[in-house]
């Protein structure tokens with residue numbers, strides 16, 4: 001079951017009892033949050049390591065709870081996935097990302113935007129159609145979007161997941177394998193999926209300076225990605241030393257607190273101005 005703790009954290013355990021009062025109330029709180037516009041789209045910049053410019057952003061959702069305040073996605077995404085609420089949330093995120101993309105375009109800001117996609121989304125046969133509709137309504141091109149997918153999202157029902165991913169790819173959306181290296185079959189998916197990008201998981205990047213094994217894993221992943229013709233992004237870049245190391249290794253893009261923490265999407269244009277002045 002899951003419930004909202006006093007500290008604002010949602011106490012969650014995977015053996016969720018759907019009939020329990022607590023789960024039901026959390027689910028109704030999530031639904032209310034959607035209606036009351038209590039979700040916020042945060043974005044975190046990705047920088048091109050060869051020129052230092054911002055080339056893309058990742059969309060990351062936050063929940064501003066009326067009583068409990070700011071809630072991070074780790075506190076409600078797993079529950080949303082379990083209950084199927086994630087489909088509505090992903091729809092909201094995609095729509096908001098497309099809207100923001102259009103607003104930025106009018107301000108002369110052209111950035112690729114990445115959206116995280118879950119298992120339940122990939123099992124939804126209508127997902128490609130829904131995305132096509134969102135893109136059309138907001139007058140944005142599919143090529144402006146990249147969908148970040150984790151291995152666990154594919155593993156549930158690989159046949160259906162592959163079908164959906166092939167259709168999304170055919171629409172012109174880019175695909176990225178998120179948290180690369182943390183699962184069991186990353187390599188098999190790399191072979192089977194029409195992917196454009198690999199994201200090296202932050203667990204390897206965070207300790208690169210101290211741990212020679214992590215450095216070797218990161219370097220090997222960059223080479224693997226490049227050999228397969230993919231763009232390689234490192235997440236969890238927290239200092240200049242790691243940023244320089246990644247650049248030396250030929251990594252394409254970096255994302256992390258050293259560049260910026262995720263920020264409200266409305267703050268990005270001003271932040272970009274300051275970044276470019278540096």
Ligand code: C2E
Pocket residue numbers: 044059060061072073074077086090093116117118148178179202235236237238255256257258262
């Ligand atoms: P993720 O997709 O792997 O996203 C990267 C996470 O790493 C984000 O946490 C980001 O804030 C954090 N991060 C970025 N740079 C650094 C760094 O330098 N150091 C450290 N320690 N962390 C860094 P966040 O925003 O709390 O999101 C957590 C997870 O929640 C995401 O992991 C993703 O799996 C999920 N999530 C977030 N938004 C969405 C969404 O809209 N839809 C879905 N399905 N999942 C989402």
Ligand code: CA
Pocket residue numbers: 058116148178
């Ligand atoms: Ca991600």
Ligand code: CA
Pocket residue numbers: 178179199201202235
């Ligand atoms: Ca990740």
Ligand code: CA
Pocket residue numbers: 179
């Ligand atoms: Ca992750």
